[in-house]
Amino acid sequence: MFKRTLLVAAIAATPVLSQAQTLEEMQQQLDILAQEIEGLKAQKSSGSALDKLHIGGYGELHYNNYLENVKNDQVDAHRFVLYFAYDYNEKVRFFSEFELESSLAGDGKPGEVELEQAYIEIDTSENTKAKVGLFMVPVGILNETHEPDTFYGVERNVLENKIIPATWWETGAMFSQNIGAFTYDIAGHSGLNMFKVGGVPNKIRSGRQKSAEANANKGAVTGSVRYAGLPGLDLAVSAQYQQDVYQSAVGFDAVPGVLVEAHARYSIVGATFTVQHAQWEFDKAIGNKAAEEQGGLMAEASYKFTDKIGVFVRHTDLDYNDGGNDLENTERQDDTVGINYWVVPRVVLKADYNDVSYDNVGKNDDADDSFNLGLGWSF
Amino acid sequence: MLSDVIYTSTQQCWRVVLRCILSGFVMSISPVYSDSAALSDAPNSPMSAPDATAIVKAEGEDSVYLSVEQLIGGAFEQAPSPSMLWLDQDARDQAKSIAGEDPGFRRRYWREGDTTVWVLDVIGRDHPITVGVVVNDTGIKAVNVLVYRESRGWEVRHDFFTKQFNGVQLKGKKLDRRIDGITGATLSVRALQRAARLALWLHQRAIAS
Numbered sequence: 336m337f338k339r340t341l342l343v344a345a346i347a348a349t350p351v352l353s354q355a356q357t358l359e360e361m362q363q364q365l366d367i368l369a370q371e372i373e374g375l376k377a378q379k380s381s382g383s384a385l386d387k388l389h390i391g392g393y394g395e396l397h398y399n400n401y402l403e404n405v406k407n408d409q410v411d412a413h414r415f416v417l418y419f420a421y422d423y424n425e426k427v428r429f430f431s432e433f434e435l436e437s438s439l440a441g442d443g444k445p446g447e448v449e450l451e452q453a454y455i456e457i458d459t460s461e462n463t464k465a466k467v468g469l470f471m472v473p474v475g476i477l478n479e480t481h482e483p484d485t486f487y488g489v490e491r492n493v494l495e496n497k498i499i500p501a502t503w504w505e506t507g508a509m510f511s512q513n514i515g516a517f518t519y520d521i522a523g524h525s526g527l528n529m530f531k532v533g534g535v536p537n538k539i540r541s542g543r544q545k546s547a548e549a550n551a552n553k554g555a556v557t558g559s560v561r562y563a564g565l566p567g568l569d570l571a572v573s574a575q576y577q578q579d580v581y582q583s584a585v586g587f588d589a590v591p592g593v594l595v596e597a598h599a600r601y602s603i604v605g606a607t608f609t610v611q612h613a614q615w616e617f618d619k620a621i622g623n624k625a626a627e628e629q630g631g632l633m634a635e636a637s638y639k640f641t642d643k644i645g646v647f648v649r650h651t652d653l654d655y656n657d658g659g660n661d662l663e664n665t666e667r668q669d670d671t672v673g674i675n676y677w678v679v680p681r682v683v684l685k686a687d688y689n690d691v692s693y694d695n696v697g698k699n700d701d702a703d704d705s706f707n708l709g710l711g712w713s714f
Numbered sequence: 715m716l717s718d719v720i721y722t723s724t725q726q727c728w729r730v731v732l733r734c735i736l737s738g739f740v741m742s743i744s745p746v747y748s749d750s751a752a753l754s755d756a757p758n759s760p761m762s763a764p765d766a767t768a769i770v771k772a773e774g775e776d777s778v779y780l781s782v783e784q785l786i787g788g789a790f791e792q793a794p795s796p797s798m799l800w801l802d803q804d805a806r807d808q809a810k811s812i813a814g815e816d817p818g819f820r821r822r823y824w825r826e827g828d829t830t831v832w833v834l835d836v837i838g839r840d841h842p843i844t845v846g847v848v849v850n851d852t853g854i855k856a857v858n859v860l861v862y863r864e865s866r867g868w869e870v871r872h873d874f875f876t877k878q879f880n881g882v883q884l885k886g887k888k889l890d891r892r893i894d895g896i897t898g899a900t901l902s903v904r905a906l907q908r909a910a911r912l913a914l915w916l917h918q919r920a921i922a923s
């Protein structure tokens with residue numbers, strides 16, 4: 336009797352046991368299948384050159400409406416940039432940016448095709464890296480990070496246009512180290528050429544040679560230190576020494592120059608405050624007393640109501656040489672107010688009003704006042 | 715007149731700035747993960763390799779700031795065996811709408827009690843950043859950058875930035891707290907925010923299952 340009961344119990348338990356085994360086996364089989372799928376996916380992508388290639392880009396379209404109608408209103412496909420990066424391995428990578436400016440390039444056309452970045456970056460240790468090639472000079476806020484969705488205003492601020500002068504790239508080598516909250520860069524690279532026939536100084540911005548068959552008789556060194564130890568706070572100081580911005584022009588003395596730039600930015604609860612100062616000192620051999628010192632100041636306050644909408648107000652105050660032998664430099668103040676609307680985090684619509692005033696006698700104070708619209712993207 | 719006001723306010727700003735430098739200096743010279751108690755003295759756990767292939771490839775390279783073993787060892791007293799969270803298409807779509815990231819059809823994680831650990835790859839500008847996120851029922855316990863491969867923005871791997879995430883929870887599709895960014899590292903900051911949202915969502919899913 337007891338034996339029969341035991342047998343019945345054993346028979347009754349058998350399907351349960353085998354069902355449990357089957358479930359376990361099925362789980363194992365599922366895991367094996369999933370691993371196979373993941374392996375196949377990895378196999379499909381690994382080994383391909385495309386796997387190591389990274390493509391991206393950014394661009395911006397501008398509409399400038401000059402309120403006094405002294406200047407024509409303008410629509411401009413201001414920048415269209417594509418970039419390619421390639422990883423040779425975990426430590427060595429190539430990076431580039433290729434830009435079409437103002438839509439149409441060529442003889443007599445308004446735009447330019449530019450190689451804006453092309454460098455090899457090497458991670459030399461956990462906290463250090465080196466760059467060799469054509470890279471952005473580590474000065475200012477916008478020069479190294481200038482995707483349109485990262486800043487306010489349709490046009491970049493005039494301090495980082497006329498004094499710094501962004502976008503500014505040179506060819507050379509750079510070493511960077513990150514020590515806790517501090518990062519420093521030190522770079523040796525090609526220099527500016529502000530020489531114009533007759534020995535009249537050119538604008539700083541026009542002195543950029545863009546590494547296009549650039550005169551490399553004299554070079555420059557740049558150093559920058561940055562502190563980002565408190566979230567929302569960014570402090571940076573940079574300095575540059577130019578050996579001779581006349582690039583050993585025959586019959587002219589060397590014109591060394593020093594640029595000092597500093598900025599502070601602090602963001603708290605949606606509000607961001609930025610102050611920036613940049614100042615050039617050129618040797619008196621530049622031949623124009625007024626042009627020996629050129630600089631300016633920028634102060635901006637912005638508030639982001641939501642992830643999508645932010646407003647800003649900005650003041651810039653510049654004292655710069657507009658090229659030529661004028662006895663006095665151009666003294667220009669810009670007051671700008673505007674709004675950014677981010678359709679998605681990397682697509683932005685912008686609108687602003689910019690009021691320009693000059694301290695110079697005879698300069699039309701209202702000619703450059705404008706209402707501007709912009710569309711920017713990056714991916 | 716206006717320029718006088720600006721110059722005066724600038725001077726005041728620089729004074730504040732100097733104070734900030736001095737107060738922050740002590741913090742900045744301490745070792746990278748020094749005040750992350752969860753990750754110090756991490757033992758080598760005998761766990762199997764994580765499912766993020768990139769980490770396996772990168773181990774032993776200089777760009778690895780913290781290994782998965784160290785992350786797990788710091789998060790749990792005894793490293794648990796990895797678990798697997800399976801996600802159907804609806805779940806993946808939900809994850810994408812919250813985090814902007816596709817978690818894939820299954821996701822390996824480590825769990826003990828109400829604490830889970832996730833290792834996620836998120837693209838900053840053009841390269842993946844490998845992020846380890848420790849979550850419990852009160853929100854994020856720690857965010858750690860395991861491997862950083864982007865050209866700019868490497869400051870995001872430091873505690874002074876990542877500790878902002880501690881205690882953060884999901885509120886609808888967003889984090890319940892604002893994360894202050896780092897100028898010039900916007901895309902890396904956004905990538906870490908996406909990783910945080912995804913880890914919080916995955917945690918809810920894993921606990922519910």
